[in-house]
Amino acid sequence: MRIETPDDIIDRRYHRAIGSKTGLINSVYLSLPNRQDPETYLSIPETAELERLVGTEDRLNLGLSGKGTDLDKTVMSAIGETIERYCLCWPDARDQMVEATYEEIQDRGEVVDWEYLNVFGEEFREQQLDPVSKDTELLWTTGTNLLTGEDVYVPSEYVWIRVQSLDNLPWHFLGSSSGCAAGGSLRSALLGSIYEAVERDAFMRTWCRQSSPEQISLDGYPEVREVKEDLMENEYLDVDLFEFDSDIDIPTVGVAFTNQRDERPKFIMGGSAALDPTTTMIEAMNEAAQGWPYSNYMATEYDVEEIDAEDAVDNFDVNILYYGLPENYDEVSFLMEGEPTAMADRDYPDPTGWSEQEELDYCLDQLEDAGCTPIAFDMTTPDAREVGISVTRVFIPELVFLSPPAALPTEHPEFDGETLTDKPHPYP
Template sequence: MTGDPRLPGDDRGGPRQPDPDLAGQLAEALRGAGSPYPVLAEDDGWAGSGPAVVVSTRWSPALLSRLADRGTGAGGSVLPVRFDGGTALVGPLVGPDSATCLRCLEAARLAAPGGRTPHGDAELRLGGRPAPALLPVLAAVVRSALAEPQSAAARLWVVPPDGSVSAHPVAPVGVRCGGCLSRQPAAPPGTPLTGSGQPPADPLRLRRPNPATDLAGLRRALLEPRLGHVVQLHRHEGYGLPVTRAVVAGPAVTVAGFGRATTAAEADRLALFEAVERLAGYAPHGPAARQWASFAELGPEHAVDPAALGLPDLPSAHHIPYAPDVPTWWVPGWSPSRATPVAVPEHAAYWGDLGQRPSATFLSESSNGCGLGNSLEEAALHGLFEVIERDAFLMAWYARTPLVEVALPDELDVVGHLADNLDLLDYDLRLFDATTDLAVPAVVALAHHRMPAVGAPTAFFAAGAHLDPLSAIHSAVVELVVNLHEVRDTWQGDSARADRDRLLPMLDDAALVRQMDDHMMLHCLPEARPRYEFLLGAGRTRAWREVWPGLPRPVEDLAALFGALCADLHHRAGVEPVVVDQSIPELRQALGLHAAKVVVPGTLPMTFGHLNRRTRGLPRLLTVPAALGRLPGRPRYEDLALHPHPFP
């Protein structure tokens, strides 16, 4: 693929240089077949007065879109043929009744390889020409498209230099370019959570029924190597369970959803499901009602106080120090406990590259609190569980609080299987109750090598939180074991990722812990044991029903459950969840999937890269461990062991 922003003779605003000879050669190849459409170069004067095949050798997504607009506006039909290097792109056929946006189509195509191409730039200059031997193949594709106009309106044909041909379905409604987004209904100033009263299909997993999100439905809506939201599915074996990675198109960093399950098909489904969550939380996908303001201008009744989100402990070149009168971008959120709109800093609501100036951001955010569901309440509920899980983990880690050990439950066969799997590798699987004042069961899982040695990773951690303790345990153990197998393979190979000479200095210089992976890999070293030794002498192991008596309780309505949980958190712990609707409009319409980010001021945020750590201004870190009886008294902030966390 080419993307030269200054092709010769094609400067921004300058003259274009289509290749009339190429159009003539293609016309000659089609003439013998009696093609009903003339074949024109882009500068041959075609203005939509009749049907045409229009050939472009130098073009941009915006020029392509304007070409189609001329056709649809004047009642003609156009079949665009353009070239990206030596690859020919044919279609889709655009006519008066077409709903296809060619700018959105090109944004999707350019996003498929990942962030290497500026797919959001409508003026990106592209071009190329085919080898002469490709013309007969290209002519055959054009003839086929013209012979079936209804099918051609929903297909993009790709003809690479080797002469192979592939057809790719095109989404009928565009939502990936600024023009289409501007025609979407404006976002309200906060999405109220009203609920439908529908009970969950599975009271333990807390998911509503949705036949559209079975594996076939998700594959059909998401997976397409040239134009899809998900461009690849990778299956991994030997990890104790089937594992699938679903690679998301577009972001500048590699983004993927992961599925871990007892069958490969369910792992595929869960990976696709999580891929939507990742995509939705990366950046806005609709015309959000953004506003540029300071917290002082908005006021505490109408906006989340950025200081209550936890500000960076250490200075960073990527952010500026927060002050109430410093402006930033805000997006609408909703407070269920107060039933009112509440604005949230955009860089706290989305974790990806928002294209903002560094001066607009006060902190670095992760995907913590992002959830996906078959309603907005369901998505928010699962996002809230994630916030609670990570808050509990970080509170135990930073305050070094001993935790009650929980026996492995007999009720979960998969946990027993994975514990046996770890035992064969000389690891002990241990579970700990990390539940905080938020009163939602939270579990820390630890796999610890019985014979620590340089030749094997020593310790792995994971966590889970859920109103059903067994669901929290299941989530933590599955993630733990899969991560262990993946890192163990790396550890035994010759990889810079597991290089002791790279990792050991991080024990003395926390600033060297820069990436998400560093947090986990550092604690694979046997020398890191003193950091987590506070967990290892837990004493008597208790059954899960003894630790969480009376749970889980039956659930009849997810919306009512979420509302009651938010009210309880506000009353019990003084924290107020705020929900940002991150739903992708086309996937909400096609699959009934909603996405949400739950922001809970006052909780400990999960960050990656030690310089992004955020613990200042969060008094629960100092008060809750002592209130729960895990510490003899309230610690001073200066006494906390703020080492890099080991969360994966």
């Protein structure tokens, strides 16, 4: 199903974002669930020629899609993700950045501690990245410490996609879209950025340590149980919810879909974080469910039988396909083997009736209590702002970001002295 006109589907203020004449998105392809799939929609946006818009000759692989349990939500999700990634393609001009070594930038102001920047092992760096040290000339930009309001210098490679002023820059660091979000307001986007950073940190801790997370009992959550049993599970498909390991007092949930038949896809997972546990669990199921039709689609693009874990260095399609093969299920089964836990017994606040500012204040308090430094960047381009969408990145160096599948940040201070897995992660 192809959607070319937004009438009666999305809020009128977002109409300028979609359409073949002036829209950033020309149309949206909608994948309807098969009878034995989770009952969620997957949408794939067909964009304008973004490479030409941002001035790059390289193909932009932004991994765009949308998801939801109804048509409106999945189309809006696709629009939001497209605009989010588009805004990451507009780095500041070179003369607006500071070129300096780490030692030199310290003389200018606050800067992220070095050990939170150089988080990859030497073997991986030698194979995949360029050399870097405190004496290396780097490009720096400033974000805002949300706890103090002070400017903090962060390497530009961690902030934007490598186009325009960052094109042809040496690969000192691996960037990520972790901590990026779009929203109908700046506060909404900041909340989305923080929740995503918290969620992905919690997953990375769980995966790198290969620790079995606690399995969530749905007693006390009838709405979650209804969605799970009526929309997600079926006679062939099991759904497990578990609580990721996290130091932040915000509900953080992972979900695994397991195919009881010996066929592909055998396994798909996803996750979410939000202040309300019910919202978190339902959104985590939607995130995981999105991967089911996407995995089937990607299987047509690859020779699935030839896929190997080593192929998943920086490819978020290959890792999904690899762990979707039945013969590789044992490598992820530990995620479903933890002890049961009752989230209903946790002392989370009820955010019903809270304003976005109250919710943001609570999240910032939790980050401060955990010793974190949330550094925010307003990534919103003028055209995105005209549509009514804000885009932010919140870089939290103390949290482990979601790296490319085989590029595990094993030297992050969080893992100091620990023995970690070297298996590529299965996160989409």
